Amino acid sequence: EPEPEPQPEPEQEPEPVHDRGIPDLIEAAFADLDDKTWAVAQNRVFTDQPSAVDQLAKLFAVPAAEIDQTETRLRARLGSWLASEEAAPYRAHLDELRSTLGPEAPKEAVIGAADWHRADIKALDVPAWQFVLATLAGDKPRFQAFTPVSAPEPHQGNGVVEEPEPQQPQTSKPYQPLKDVSQTRRCFRQPDGRWWLRVDVTAEQLGGGECALPTGFAAYLGLSPGETRTVRSAAGELTMTWHGRPVLESVERLLADVGAKEGGHLFLTLSDEGVLRARHLPVAAQGAENITKALRLVGYTAPGGTRDQAARVIATRIGMTGPVGLPELLTRLRERGDRDLLQLLD
Known part of the structure; x- marks a missing residue:
């Protein structure tokens, strides 16, 4: 008997685009965020535990209004992307989730709704489920940071507002930064035992612009809010101020003295004698290995x-002690906000 002809195997249906392409769509849409917007994305927009605006403002040494503006721009950008043709597969995915889970779905349900929800969105450094959770309910932010609410004015039964009791003036406490210098991005302990701030030189600074100081480093130098200090340097006297945010006023002469160029790295610290010390390192060659950079x-x-040797050096420079593995180092760098180092070591 003739053998039966083999039946052709049924063609497998391709994996839906929202299961294989959405993470790439999100990566491409948010790949060019600056550090401040990236931090706002992580800590204000794509999180179920938002940080308070003033905390981020202190971390970046900027007014709280600037963080608000950054968040507004990011949410507008997110809204524009969600309405774009490129985001159509993601919108379809959201519609499916809303119909099956509802717009107020619990976190656990969102995490398990698709395999790719457990992946990381590297451009934002957040789990994909956080991105989904933040966009599932539409334009309205689903989670709010806790802010203390003032007690309502006391009222008598006849509707007359009572005068509050006079309060004793509070004694001012020494300023405590949100993060000390060991937890402050771009701050590193050098072999001399001092903490140095890395300043990535910009054209504006070369032209006489000011240099912002993170609050943790400013406090390490002994600067307090509302204070102005003059410090000596090899290039003459320089002024540090903290009015709104801590800054080192025009560093043009200092940059010229060390031969700094745009993109180079200027490391700053203060000696026991109150002298501002500066060290300049040119930017690593474009073809250099990531470890070298x-x-x-x-x-x-x-x-x-090796990568492990580099990890040990970097861990020591950010104040970690004892045996430190790469995962622990990456966690600490993420906490500090050293995004550039994370990208080179990840």
Whole structure:
């Protein structure tokens, strides 16, 4: 008997685009965020535990209104993307989730709704489910940061507002930064035992612009809110002020003295004698390995060695002690906000 002809295998249906392409769509849409917008995305927009605006403002040494504006721009950008043709597969995915889970779906249900929800969106450094959760309910932010609410004015039964009791003046406490210097991005402890701030030189600074100081580093130098200080340097006297945010006023002469160029790295600290010390490192060559680039960012210029050796050097430079693995180092860098180092080591 003739053998039966083999039946052709049924063609497998392709994986739906929203299961294989959406993370790439999101990555492409938010790949070019600056550090401040990236931090707002992580801590204000794509999170179920938003940080308070004033906390981020202190971290970046900017007025709270600037963080508000950054968040407004980011939410507008998110809204424009969600309405775009490129985001059509993602909108379809959201519609499906709303019909099956509802717009107020609990976190656990969102995490398990699709395999790719457990992946990370590297451009935002957040789990994909956080992005989904933030956009599931539409334009209205689903989660709000806790802010203390003032007690209502006391009223008598006859509708007359009672005068509050006079309060004793509070004694001012010494300023405590949101993060100390060891938890402050771009701050590294050098072999001399001092903490140095890395300033990535800009054209504006070369032209006489000011240099913003993170609050943790400013406090380390002994500067307090409302204070103005003059410090000596090899290039003459410089002024540090903290009015609104801490800054080192025009660093043009200092940059010229060390031969700094745009994109280079200027490391700053203050000596016991109150002298501002500066060290300049040119930017790593474009073709250099990521390890070499990462070490240059912490002020280390010896040959890079292995990834583990580089991790030990960087861990020491940010104040970590004892045996430190790469996962622990990456976690600490993420907490500090050292996004550039994360990208080079990840």
